[in-house]
Amino acid sequence: MELLPVARKHPFDPPAALRQMAADGPLHPLAFPDGHVGWVVTRMSTARAVLSDARFSARQELRHMPYPHPLGQESPAPAIPGWFLRMDPPLHTHYRRLLTGQFTVRRINRLIPRVEQITGDHLDAMERAGSPADLVQDFALPIPSLVICELLGVPYREREEFQHTTSMALRLDADKQDVIAALTDLHDFFVRLVATKRDEPGDDLLSGLIAGGELTDEELQAIGMLLLMAGHETTANMLALGSWTLLRHPEQLAALRADPGLIDDAVEELLRYLSIIQFGAQRAALEDVWLDGTLIQAGQTVVISIPAANRDGTKFTDPDTLDFARDAAGHLAFGHGVHQCLGQQLARIEMRVAYSALFRRFPGLRLAVPDEEIPLRTDMAIYGVHRLPVAF
Numbered sequence: 001m002e003l004l005p006v007a008r009k010h011p012f013d014p015p016a017a018l019r020q021m022a023a024d025g026p027l028h029p030l031a032f033p034d035g036h037v038g039w040v041v042t043r044m045s046t047a048r049a050v051l052s053d054a055r056f057s058a059r060q061e062l063r064h065m066p067y068p069h070p071l072g073q074e075s076p077a078p079a080i081p082g083w084f085l086r087m088d089p090p091l092h093t094h095y096r097r098l099l100t101g102q103f104t105v106r107r108i109n110r111l112i113p114r115v116e117q118i119t120g121d122h123l124d125a126m127e128r129a130g131s132p133a134d135l136v137q138d139f140a141l142p143i144p145s146l147v148i149c150e151l152l153g154v155p156y157r158e159r160e161e162f163q164h165t166t167s168m169a170l171r172l173d174a175d176k177q178d179v180i181a182a183l184t185d186l187h188d189f190f191v192r193l194v195a196t197k198r199d200e201p202g203d204d205l206l207s208g209l210i211a212g213g214e215l216t217d218e219e220l221q222a223i224g225m226l227l228l229m230a231g232h233e234t235t236a237n238m239l240a241l242g243s244w245t246l247l248r249h250p251e252q253l254a255a256l257r258a259d260p261g262l263i264d265d266a267v268e269e270l271l272r273y274l275s276i277i278q279f280g281a282q283r284a285a286l287e288d289v290w291l292d293g294t295l296i297q298a299g300q301t302v303v304i305s306i307p308a309a310n311r312d313g314t315k316f317t318d319p320d321t322l323d324f325a326r327d328a329a330g331h332l333a334f335g336h337g338v339h340q341c342l343g344q345q346l347a348r349i350e351m352r353v354a355y356s357a358l359f360r361r362f363p364g365l366r367l368a369v370p371d372e373e374i375p376l377r378t379d380m381a382i383y384g385v386h387r388l389p390v391a392f
């Protein structure tokens with residue numbers, strides 16, 4: 001039995017072995033690094049069925065990871081109060097309702113000028129430093145990190161420390177001890193931040209949650225960490241990988257330049273085409289379930305392959321072509337069902353602003369090294385590139 005394939009022949013396409021599985025049928029037996037045996041779903045309709053079926057659980061204690069974890073944690077890992085990504089209703093609903101009350105259209109819209117400002121500042125800095133630049137370090141990583149600072153109300157004086165600590169904590173290629181130390185620092189950071197917000201409330205999301213009076217400090221710290229973990233690397237990798245994709249599809253980039261109003265469609269199509277959550281969403285069957293004629297036994301983990309489902313030819317015509325003119329709605333990049341991405345509107349805003357500003361500022365943007373020299377994140381939970389050297 002196979003592990004979930006990771007090796008890629010082409011940087012923008014799902015692994016060839018995964019495509020073969022998808023061609024063979026909607027469900028495939030899957031081996032997990034911890035010895036567990038489960039399934040991978042490669043078809044869109046089956047993926048949606050699992051993600052909207054309460055017989056499949058997202059609970060942390062039931063989770064088996066389809067990839068080796070950098071910290072070598074035993075899976076399943078224990079549950080953490082407030083970490084609602086790995087909870088089921090009704091507990092999940094309790095936290096999700098509190099969060100949705102804070103992710104208001106007003107708050108997100110108010111962030112737009114800040115996203116524009118943060119992006120502009122980083123492009124200014126790139127221009128000042130001169131060509132070449134690394135689009136990952138100089139653009140893709142710092143922008144979402146600072147946007148999360150805005151959202152959570154991280155004081156200006158602490159943003160540099162926050163950025164430094166998060167970049168280390170999220171580095172899956174770093175030394176294990178360094179990552180553990182950075183995660184500890186990050187936890188301490190959120191302990192201090194929650195205490196500060198209790199003393200000096202602001203107009204930010206954490207202060208809003210505190211004012212609601214329903215969450216303990218421990219829960220607030222976990223929610224802060226979850227928003228950071230879920231919202232930073234994801235958006236950062238879309239920014240870097242998406243920029244490379246645009247450079248490699250000059251006709252699509254030209255269409256976008258000719259009609260900047262195409263950016264909303266471009267972002268949706270890039271989300272579909274790139275599907276950076278490469279190991280998908282995972283759920284555990286709470287009871288025996290028949291799925292497309294296959295019996296999933298109670299306790300087995302089902303990996304919903306977002307990259308495979310988003311290239312499903314029964315859902316999207318000519319799925320392997322990047323086409324900003326298509327209707328990419330219904331893609332699975334933000335998941336589906338009760339756990340569908342809470343930050344998706346914010347992520348869309350960041351991508352729209354950042355891609356538009358980057359290609360407007362540097363009309364001659366190009367890769368500074370041959371494609372083969374760009375290190376791919378095939379070994380990371382979130383796919384993308386480690387570095388993207390560009391000239392302008």
Ligand code: HEM
Nearest residue numbers: 084085230231234235238281333334335339341342343347
């Ligand atoms: C392009 C960027 C992003 C992508 C591709 C993405 C993708 C996803 C996916 C696939 C899920 C569902 C996981 C599952 O069902 O197991 C999810 C959940 C979530 N995302 Fe995002 N995300 C992005 C950006 C963000 C941002 C910017 C934030 C917040 C600032 C965020 C916060 C969350 C949270 C809190 C959840 C858990 C929701 C729940 O369990 O109810 N995400 N995201």
